[in-house]
Amino acid sequence: DQQVKQNSPSLSVQEGRISILNCDYTNSMFDYFLWYKKYPAEGPTFLISISSIKDKNEDGRFTVFLNKSAKHLSLHIVPSQPGDSAVYFCAASPNTGFQKLVFGTGTRLLVSP
Amino acid sequence: DAMVIQNPRYQVTQFGKPVTLSCSQTLNHNVMYWYQQKSSQAPKLLFHYYDKDFNNEADTPDNFQSRRPNTSFCFLDIRSPGLGDTAMYLCATSLAQSNTEAFFGQGTRLTVV
Numbered sequence: 001d002q003q004v005k006q007n008s009p010s011l012s013v014q015e016g017r018i019s020i021l022n023c024d025y026t027n028s029m030f031d032y033f034l035w036y037k038k039y040p041a042e043g044p045t046f047l048i049s050i051s052s053i054k055d056k057n058e059d060g061r062f063t064v065f066l067n068k069s070a071k072h073l074s075l076h077i078v079p080s081q082p083g084d085s086a087v088y089f090c091a092a093s094p095n096t097g098f099q100k101l102v103f104g105t106g107t108r109l110l111v112s113p
Numbered sequence: 114d115a116m117v118i119q120n121p122r123y124q125v126t127q128f129g130k131p132v133t134l135s136c137s138q139t140l141n142h143n144v145m146y147w148y149q150q151k152s153s154q155a156p157k158l159l160f161h162y163y164d165k166d167f168n169n170e171a172d173t174p175d176n177f178q179s180r181r182p183n184t185s186f187c188f189l190d191i192r193s194p195g196l197g198d199t200a201m202y203l204c205a206t207s208l209a210q211s212n213t214e215a216f217f218g219q220g221t222r223l224t225v226v
Binding site for chain 1: 117119122144146148153154155156157158161163203205207209210211212213214215216217218219220
């Protein structure tokens, strides 16, 4: 039973355009959501997060949107750059004080020049 | 730079031969986690330590054990590795508080032959 789902295994975008990565979750106990970026042969690197009390969080070119009623979040990257090419993991955490993250299976983003 | 370091990066072990993976951190975080990521799957939490308190996930096999001798170090012991234990093993750390990110090491890719 997959509690966090990233239904698009891959996404290709041209440099300068917007990249939109989607994530759905099923567990109502999740109240903190994170996006991690992963390059080959490296560990996941934290990118941006959002608490369930918000519907949007922005950090430079990266914006995360949360729709709690739909149990859906998305990561927008504008403008996309070739260096953004990586696997992006969506993760969710219940409010326990520990980051017992439940991950999606990832979306591989390829940004072409 | 403060970081999470895993050793070795790559490990090959024989079926049934005990193996130990190492993780150290300079972040002084009080929580350390071990995740298992099999090919094309989402990282899955095995267990975590809050200071010296060990917390096992319900579906983590008994074959997997962990030790945390001090704040900085945490070890993952696989007592009798099976072929199905071939995976990337990720160590992470965080503070014991809500709405904070976990920091990951680069991972150890374990191959059981």
